[in-house]
């Protein structure tokens with residue numbers, strides 16, 4: 672039996688398994704989706720942000736989301752924003768996603784790394800990003816771009832030579848379906 676004959680006798684499923692699968696997500700989608708997944712851990716009722724730090728070998732070296740500092744119980748500390756006293760709002764306490772991703776790093780440092788983040792970084796995060804040695808920021812939303820805080824971030828990034836660009840997703844959604852794999856046949860059911 673020659674090779675063509677052999678191929679004819681293979682099931683369509685077997686033939687499909689001879690070549691690389693299509694429909695996989697690319698690196699940028701993977702890292703931004705990781706940031707979005709991390710955001711799902713946030714307890715902030717109004718805005719959830721996630722961040723993912725990646726080195727130039729495409730290895731994830733840090734992940735974070737906005738949340739209360741370690742030891743500050745997120746059931747005890749406030750989540751409000753427009754409170755009469757600033758002491759009763761979240762702003763004095765919450766750690767931003769970028770800061771958490773950087774301090775949670777599992778590598779010696781984050782020099783020349785890229786940070787993927789759902790929201791363009793505020794000025795305080797911009798300072799931490801610059802000081803940590805991160806050289807590229809990939810963000811999805813710049814909804815606060817007109818505010819001084821965020822204009823200051825861009826000014827600092829420009830001065831420090833940190834590149835930043837907006838991620839344009841190819842897919843509106845990346846669905847994680849825990850029951851979507853046919854484990855018996857080890858191939859996705861969809």
Ligand SMILES: O=c1ccn([C@H]2C[C@H](O)[C@@H](COP(=O)(O)O)O2)c(=O)[nH]1
Pocket residue numbers: 715717718719720736737738752761765766767768769790791792793796
């Ligand atoms: O660079 C940033 C800016 C903001 N965040 C966090 C901080 C807060 O938890 C929310 C913003 O809440 P608003 O109610 O929209 O003011 O986002 C961050 O993680 N990184």
Ligand SMILES: [Zn+2]
Pocket residue numbers: 767768769792793794795796797
């Ligand atoms: Zn910030």
